[in-house]
Amino acid sequence: MADASDLQLPAFVDSVSSIVFHPTNPHLLLVSSWDRNVYRHDLRNASEPRKLGLRGALLDVAWAGTSEQVAYAGGLGKEVRSINYESQETQLICRHDDAVRCVEFSQELNAVISGSWDQTLRITPIDPTTSQPWPNPTVLRLPHKVYSLAISATKIVCAMGGRHVWIWDIPQLKRQLEEGKTGDEIEPWQRRESSLKFMTRAVRIMHNDQGYVTTSIEGRVAVEFFDSASEVQAKKYAFKCHRQVIDGVDTVYPVQGLAFNPHWGTFATGGGDGTVSLWDPVAKKRLRQLPKYPAPVSALAFNCDGTQLAVAFSEEDEGGADGGKVMPPGGGNGVWVRTCGDEVRPKVKA
Known part of the structure; x- marks a missing residue:
């Protein structure tokens, strides 16, 4: 344990579907759940979270920039809504034609970005003076369902079915939006195919904005770089993880949790085996495997200063159905927050 x-x-x-720390306050954590609620936890008084419910199970949540009271969430209700914990009100941001799998907020675009199983990415600007959503979001049509979405100050990375990974350059995208271009006129900066052979589970952008990491259902992780120069692409690599030998059989688990430490640049992976591993992407080494959690890990998040790691686990999450050989039945649904020590620091060459 x-x-x-x-x-x-x-x-x-x-089940817990998503967890995200506030971008500037290291004590505030949002948790979305299949119970249709979004919980706002202040870790200084963690026993009394605030919550607001929406229609349909929730799959993702994001903070509204640096606001400590407003968030955006989406899920099986096929819509993205804002959640205001101060007014206890919600507001429609945009609608999709199928479940909303991913929700992010871009400070650079001042817009909510939502990815859906309806094979679109929608960009909904928010009026900075009224906080009202733009009535006609830009719709970027995609070749497959969205599985995971990551944004940074300069990039949007969207991982989809069919092993597609599309990348948009935010400064370029911002210029196109300001020019009034429609979604059909906007092309991604890069179209890529995942280095992993099986379905992508998660994608996250490196803390230095130089590349990204993806995980798959088949116990693998890939480290990729944005720069298309051949000498940079030669640095990319992939590795196996979250595997155990059970009764002589190599059992493979999906890698569902993924998070970068914003201070050290190391990253954590969480698997269906209930374990969390910490990795140094430069040294290509595992720093540590944490003690096993009660159920399959469903999501991970570091706080803004990299001093805490939140681990979400869900007993009915994919990857835990192993007959109880590895994960005990009835592990529950929870979020535990770990104070980080030297185990998240990169290895120093002697």
Whole structure:
């Protein structure tokens, strides 16, 4: 089991779908759940979270920039809504034709970016003076369902079915939007095929904005770089993880949790085997494997200063159905927050 020093948030009645720390306040954590609620936890008083419910199970949540009271969430209700914990109100941001899998907010575009199983990415600008959404979002049509989405100050990375990974350059995208171009007129900066042979589970951008990492259902992780120069592309690599030998059989688990430490540039992966591993992408080494959690890991998040790692686990998450050989049945649904030490620091060459 995880360390006794971990801060354990109150248990959830259903699976945890997404967790995200506030971009500037290291104590605030949002948690979305299949129970249709988004929880706002202040880790200084973690036993009394605030929550607001939406229609349909929720699959993702994002903070509204640096606001500590407003968030955006989406899920099986086929819409993105804002959540205001101060007014206890929600507001429609945009609608999709199928479930909303991913929600992000871009400070550079001042817009909500949502990815859906309807094979679109929608960019909905937010009026900075009224906080009202633009009534006609820009619709970027995609070849497959969206599985995972990551944004930084300069890039949007969208991982889809069919092993497609499309990348948009935000300064270029911003110019196109300001010129009034429609979604059909906007092309991605790069179209790529995943280095991993099986379905992508998660994508996250490196803390230095030089590349990104993807994970798959088949216990693998790929480290990629944005620069298309051949000497840079030669640095990309992939590796196996979250595998165990059970009764002589190599059992492979999906890698569902993925998060970069914003201070050190190391990253964490969480698997269906209930374990979390910490990695140094430069040294290409595992720094540490944390003690096993009670159920399959569904999401990971570091806080803004890299001092805490939140680990979400869900007993009915994919990858945990192994007959109880590795994961005990009834592990529950929870989020535990670990204080990070030297295990998240990159290795220093002697």
